[in-house]
Amino acid sequence: MEIVYVYQKKRKDFGRQPTFGDRTAVLGLNILSDPTLMRNYVERNPCQAEVQSVPEKSEHEVNTESFVLSNRGILHTQGGWPKDVDATDVEHTIRYRKKVEKDDEYIRAVQSMGNAMEHCIKQNNAIDIYEEYFADGPDAISVETPSAKSLNVYRDPNPLKRAATYVSWYPDDGHKIAVAYSMLQFQSMPANMSYDSYIWDVENPNTPDQTLTPPSPLVSIKYNPKDPHVLVGGCYNGLISFWDTRKGSFPVDTSAVDKSHRDPVYNLSWVQSKSGSEFFSVSSDGQVLWWDIRKLAEPTESLLLDPEKNGQIVGGTVVDYETTMPTKFMVGGENGSVFMCNKKAKNPSEKITHIYPGHHGPVLALQRNPFFLKNFLTVGDWKAQIWAEDIRSPIMSTRYAPSYLTDACWSPTRPSVFFTSKLDGTVDVWDYLFKQNDPTLTVQVCNSPIHSIKIQEHGRHIATTARDGSTTILELSDGLTRLQNNEKSIFSQMLEREAKREKTLESSAREKRLKAAQKRPNSAAVKLTGAALDDLIKQAEDDFFSFIDDGSGTAREKAMARARDEVKAQ
Template identity: 45%
Template sequence: MKHSVDMEKPPLMISITKRKGDFMKYCSFGDNENELLYDIPPDRGKTSEYCSKDAIDKSTLCGPRYAEHEVVTTRVNYETRGMNHIEGGWPKDINPTDLEQTVRFKKKIEKDDMYIHSVRQLSYTMEHCIRQNNAINIYEMYFDEEDNIPVYENYCYKTLNIFRDPVKQKRPIQQMSWSPDGGTHLAASYCNLAFHQTFNNVQTSSYIWDIENPIKPDIILQPEVPVVSLEYNPKDPHSLISGLFNGQLAFWDVRKGTEPVEISPPECSHKDPVFNTLWINSKSGTEFFSSSPDGQVKWWDIRKLSEPLETLVVDLTKGEEPKLTRAHGISVLEYENSIPIKFMIGTETGLVICGNRKGKTPAEKLSTQYKAHYGPVCALQRNPAFVKIFLTVGDWCAKIWSEDCKESAIMWSNYRRTRLTAGAWNPTRYSIFYIARMDGSLDLWDVLHQQKEPNMSIKVCDEPLNCIRCHENGQLVSTANNNGGIYLLKFSENLAVSAKNDKALLTATFERECRREKIIESKMKEMRLKTRVGKVIDSHIATKDVKANPVINLDQVYIETAEKEFFAIIEEIFDNSPTAKDGILQSGDEIIGINGQSVKGKTKVEVAKLIQNCEKEVNIAYNKLHADPQQGKSLDIILKKVKHRLVEHMSTETADALGLSRAILCNDSLIQKLKELENIEVTYRGLVEHATKVLSDLGTYLHKAIPDTKLTIQKYADAKFEYLSYCLKVKEMDDEEIGYATLQEILYRVDTGNYEYRLILRCRQDARNRFAQLRSDVLVKLELLDNKHIQDVVWQLQRFVSSLAYYHTQVLDLLNENKLFPIEVDLAKTALEYDCNDQMASDYEDESFNVNHNDPMIPESSLLEDATDVLADLENLRFDDKDSEKSPSDSFSEFKCFSSTEKLLHSEDLLTNNPEDELKDKSEDLLLNLK
């Protein structure tokens, strides 16, 4: 279709006329309303001449288009050159390296007049500058520093370099090692661990890379057998040690070539590939040790690789000689330079074993075991700041352990969908660790931020990651895969620098988790102990007759055992020893020597034997402890004291349910006396309530003697709790020393004078002195109170007997005056029929005489009611006598709850012809029985 344009139509024109004077004037523009200048309506008649076009997408390039574009990059070649610097300014006859000549020459110059003149001329300029600095405070802050607003941590990373294997064969990287000279080089071992492979066409080379040059290896190591493990010497950046596939060990010095300097003989080497080689913190810096799946750990010296220094077979069978056939295969080895004699082993069966090289027997060398994983332990490393905390990686999870908790880990990750292959702590930020996975991902965990999921997960590559190694600066992390690729990652600075309170928070976190696991562990042990005791009881009941052997009282067994242990602890202090009497040598003083012989490092038993073997005079050299015993009364002692006090007031069932022991003071005779005093207090309170006339006599006993004795017993119990707490503290510290001595380690506090232990001993001695003094005071006061109690009882009985005699005399006089007819009393109960429930008959039964005076379950109130009823009956029988000097009922009301009086009340002998004599005889018999 052709389009035609009508050119004859005149164009649109608008003419604007102005005066000449308005030209070149300043233009002032303003806003006006919209104004339609021209409107062209559409011509619908021409619609048939056109057709609508479909919409299409079209791109437009705004920039210029190049016909040809080439970029040529030229690599800058670097080279290292040295520079020689020679110090000048000295005369030829003066040696600048000779300190004596230079000092002599300086003194000679300083005595010259020109030197003094030059110094004076230069001093003016110097003084002018100094005065300016004094006039202006150059350190003054004119603006206060703004408060640092906490910024949300943004984790980021970038891949610096990728080091690929120059060989076309796909070889997994088994281990990497950073050079000790600042981490400028990275050594990697390339080895395919396929079973029964031949080395005919296999590349055996391993490489040392410069981290700034990923194109070409800096050094190529050419062994005859592939290298499995490789490790730099931390004291020498030129020497390395490696473990080979055939079990041999090779020593390298990169200054002497690409081949190993020395190789261990096959007959003295491992039987399987050497998976781990680690240097030891020795004086010579030439010792290392290695491990292999054959179950052996060997210690070597590079100066003599012909045979190992020591060999350890990881056989955990107790009581038998170690054998390779029973040894556990070792998958990973760990060593911390700050603990030179200890090491850790991760086995292929999932165990983590703490070893001690200085142990004398295999059991001492492999002392502690942790059941870490279901499969082989792939990674094992101690925390750089907390050496008792270590990380393990295996199967599908990572776990954080503490050496103090052997039953379970203190932290662990969730089980992942893919297996975990490696792990490592961040060397500068101690709460961060990295985990490598089989799917090519790298997880970053920060235990202070969250513990359920990783803080960051990085997809490094598509191949499985084999190993991971962190740089000493904390920002660089190298990880390797199965195809021989090494990925150098650089993380953000906030992941390498610890915050101000990070270490304190991490310490609190680890301590909290350890404490939680210890509580759970102790609870589980208690449950297992109860289960075993229950089985023993069941077997005991099953084998013996139940009637002849009633149910065993376990609480009584626990109480007796704990009481024996408690008094055994008390007997450790010899009361009558000469040193104790003189007061010269006290607890906490450190004994240095005996008769000139040093006893440092010996046990208390050995020192005691030395003193005992001395026949004549014994000269003891010791360090006197000058300390305030209040310093030893720490929070731990106070908490133990509170615990004992709480346990003592618990029931047996509650204490057993909480896993606590009540066997400390539950059988203490003095503590039981407190309960008797409480019963006596109740008795005397009843006497005070019912006998007003004896209140003044009992007031001293009630309000002074008993409260004072109770307070003394409470102080005695408090002193006993405190002394027991110090005893337990000493026992814990002794166990700690024994544990370190078993490991052949020196405890820090022992090495520094053992001040804390000596202070606790002094505090224990002072606490026991207070405990003994209070015990003596309690015994004296209890004896006085018992005497007072017996005297009061005798006096009350005497008053009661005299009151009965007086009342009986009055009754007889009244009966004789009135000459009443005699009443025949049926005492035999044969003339009439009596009701068996008659109260009077029950009152005169013989059973009323069989009263257990020592039974605390008989309430004194019932006895008081019986006595009151009898007195009321007697008062109803007598006549009103206003001239009587003393009312019998008042005298009777002074008596309170003595069960022996029932025999007097119900006795028929009171109606005899001589009542006073009979009453006196019976009262004397009662007093003798009471005494």
């Protein structure tokens, strides 16, 4: 049965305010009972019902819809031009602008809006809410205890762990790091070892941001300071490759085998140039090669590290180039010496201008002080040394450490602070303004030898790479990053004082050598022969046997008897 009741209203009554009132009850519909419907039902007697006093519960499962996120960029271009005006054509826009400026309506609009704009500008200039009241006051001396805390650890994602040999910070903001991975032990490289190196996002230590696939494991890697998308890497087999991160994981170009190094490329450095595409590399084969990424087939220039000009090549381990000194660069050698070189020398024999002999082992770190460019820092054994360009001996040195030093770098924000890493997995922070005998802070970064240590441009974070394949970022306290009161002048006076002292000692030692040389006979001009030579040999033998004699006076006879026995035995 269908019951329908239609309400009708005229169109003019739509939206009219309803008025309600009382009315009598009206029977709309009366449905009478139908006894025949009782045949459809059966009476249940008795009727039983079970009831439990427990609240009813229900279970529901909901799976939210997953969304795929993507980054989108917006390029805002200049708009508001008429359709017949090309906004990219400078001359066209200038002509249209001059045409509008001559219009009387434009002049009236500018005059009417000028008063309102002038009122707003005066309101903004009335009170400077960003005014810094104590900007000219001296900075408070930091009394905070020097400290460094570990932020993130980035581990080699490959199952076969390799050593993290080098790290390079992303230019400017430093939100990424490029890490080179390799096996530096000779002939210990497994056959199935991965060659990949990685670029890590500082905020994401779980997965690499990008993979770099070189032709051979990378030993060194460097970001281009002018173009952060470009990196160059030095391979274990001596090749040089460069990447553009916008073009994928494989290198854009690689140097030819016959024109490259013959040993691992241990260090790279970008050169100040107009194109921003030039750099040079150094290897233990004794070559320093200049390259241009626009033509990487062969080097543009080369230098052999032959300081004595006798054909004995010295292997290079590290190179330093300062952009403010475009013709000078320094190279650290395997013999512990530092070579000052001149790129613009007329012939190759004049390119090495000074030699600074100072370490017992290969020079592993070499860097100029960013505040005082005539002073540089080196590491090559169990100590770090600070040098001056015009002095052949170090002006300041740290004490000998119980563990071998592997790398070092200056702080870019404080002239008197530098950092050193060691084989025992520790990093020492030296603040020469505070004390010179011991490090200000020692941090145990890991239990594996540290290969490389590099600091961010802002001086707040340090990245270290270790032999177990881990890369650790440390955050320094404010006291180690903020420039102290008069620190620059005090450290400058300290360097000048030590340089003057070292010059005085050098001059006095030179005078003593000259006096001693004048007293000695000219042995080079007079060659002893005959009886004079025999007397000299006999005197040397007497001095030797008297030195080793045990007091019995029979040292010579025992030596002669031992010599006769050996002759008979032969």
